[in-house]
Amino acid sequence: MINQVWLKTFCTLVEVGHFTQTADKLFMTQSGVSQHIKKLEQQLDVALLVRDGKSFLLTDSGEQLFQKGKELLKSSEELESLVRHDETHEGRIKLASPGSVGLRLYPHLLEIQQSFPKLIIDYTFAPNKQIEQAVAARQLDLGLITQLSNLSNVVSHKVGVEPLVLVTAKNVDTINWDTLIKLGFISHPDAEHHARLLLSKNFQQFEHVDQFIHKGFSNQISLILQPVSKGFGFTVLPLHAAKAFPHQTLINIHELECSVKENLYLCFNRQSIQANRVKFIKTTLTEYLN
Incomplete structure (x- = not known):
């Protein structure tokens, strides 16, 4: 040995x-x-x-x-x-998710932390690939991602779905290919993935987001719709992220003819020994997102 x-x-x-x-x-x-x-x-x-x-x-x-x-x-x-020390409701838990899931989930986890003050929640908002790599490196106890992991030491279980929507400024009522070309695209860390899922199902002309004029980028979930609301371009987001934008009167959320739902996967490292607090949060996330 x-x-x-x-x-x-x-x-x-x-x-x-x-x-x-x-x-x-x-x-x-x-x-x-x-x-x-x-x-x-x-x-x-x-x-x-x-x-x-x-x-x-x-x-x-x-x-x-x-x-x-x-x-x-x-x-x-x-x-x-x-x-x-393996108490169910005590200790630190490190987890991460993309922004949209976090907007929905983080307030719920804070309520749990209020019920169990010795349970410490460290929550990070990050894109899929960064979360997957952090789980693989054991820098996170749990991760939520929207793409099934291909890494051998990362286990992924489907725990829910979230609809994808196309968002424009309020004055855009009709969506067609010519309109999207004229508007241009507001990007974010998972924008290419989201656009591919939704637009490929609704527009036969779609091949890649590079077909649209690049009109801006933000990696902050709360800011992505700011340029959209000002008419700078359109974007594709999970529905919860679109509805969380505080200025709803300035945007138009379009649910296209062919609806697309993005899968949510809970992932963890295959080689980790999970403490009871991690098992507790794992069960809590699964029940809340189903």
Whole structure:
């Protein structure tokens, strides 16, 4: 069995990239760090580093050990935390979702936190790919995404659907292809995905959002419809995000002939050991979104 103390020293060294700084971070001497690496190489009977003066490079074996070793150390930390303290309604939970889902979900989670003050909700608004990568890297306990994950260590379960709508300024009553070409497109982090889903079902001319003149971009869910409301262009959003815009009299929400609903997936890391508080929020999200 790999000595976890030596493994932690090795993984820290690779992350920090410097023997002296690693020693400082782990409250060791530089020679102690070198001894741990040497003992680990002897135990495994492979070279892990190629030293070049004060710097080093990883061997293939070293790279493999670093990638798998990080997962092993993370699992060990999770297990220790789980054994020491695993209350259902206490502790910190990190989760993320795209903006539209967050507008609907975050207020509900705050109500839960009011009921259980020792439960701490860390909520991030982010696009699909960023959430998926954060779940894969175990930077999040749970994520909500609108595209099924293709990553092998991310598990995704469908928990709901959300209609997509086309939004323009209030003075635009009729939607056709020529109108969209004239208006231009207001983009956002998931705009290409949303537009492809909705417009491909309703306009045979549609191929890609680049067919429209780019009229602006915002990564803040609460601001995406500001330029739309001023007549700068149109966009495609989940219905809840459109209805959450505070100036409803300035926009027109168009539900097209062929309706499209976007799936919502709850995802988590396959290798994570889920604490009871994570299981509680996981169940809460599933029930609320169904």
